[in-house]
Amino acid sequence: MPPPTAEIAPGGAPARAVWRLIGTYMLRVAEELSRVGHLMDGIILFEVFRSNTEHWPPEVRGEEGTTAADMVPDTMRRPVTPGGVARRLGLPPETVRRHALRLVDRGLLARVPGGLILPAETLARQNVFPALAANAANLQRMMGALSQLGVLRLWDAEEAGDHGQEHAAAVG
Structure with a gap:
């Protein structure tokens, strides 16, 4: 600094x-x-990513590069429910659920057991x-x-x- x-x-x-x-x-x-799309979509994507990764210790890092293979594996991401995202953002659950469904349909979020993740494939998109x-x-x-x-x-x-x-x- x-x-x-x-x-x-x-x-x-x-x-x-x-x-x-x-x-x-x-x-x-x-x-x-x-x-990335609608502003609310971006806010939800950022919160899902934060919720998926905030438990990582500082030494967890991906490889140098911008491909999905260079990033931390999806299995290390902690899934979050749409309700959890709504609580953290202070938004109505239905709003988050509706946007999350569209994000899943667009392939930006993935449904996994326990909730949603922002997968490495999405992070690597142009x-x-x-x-x-x-x-x-x-x-x-x-x-x-x-x-x-x-x-x-x-x-x-x-x-x-x-x-x-x-x-x-x-x-x-």
Whole structure:
């Protein structure tokens, strides 16, 4: 991350600048998701993917490359029900069920025992993988800007304060 170009006093985060960066990031995400289809479809795809993979430890990674064979096997994905997706997104279950059915029909989601997964074959598609790569770049751009504003340093300092003496001893 780039170093901060400004010093922020604790409790003095530049809220407008932070919200502007987050808003810009969200608009970029919406643009990329719309390339996959309906915006709601993209949001559901992202949540299914998150639910499928959030249990992975950090060392779980696919191979270098963009083909399905390069990605983490589908058997490692934890299925999620449409109801689980609806709860996590705060959406009506019927809305998620209807969109999920269409996504299954389009071959973007797969039904497996226990629910839905976003399979490696979908991730490797020409209209999906670039959207994920663009999202990673957009996230990096936002985090870099937050770092330059000094916000990440402030967040780290606040987190260190929350952990008290333990964290200070570990760092020092």
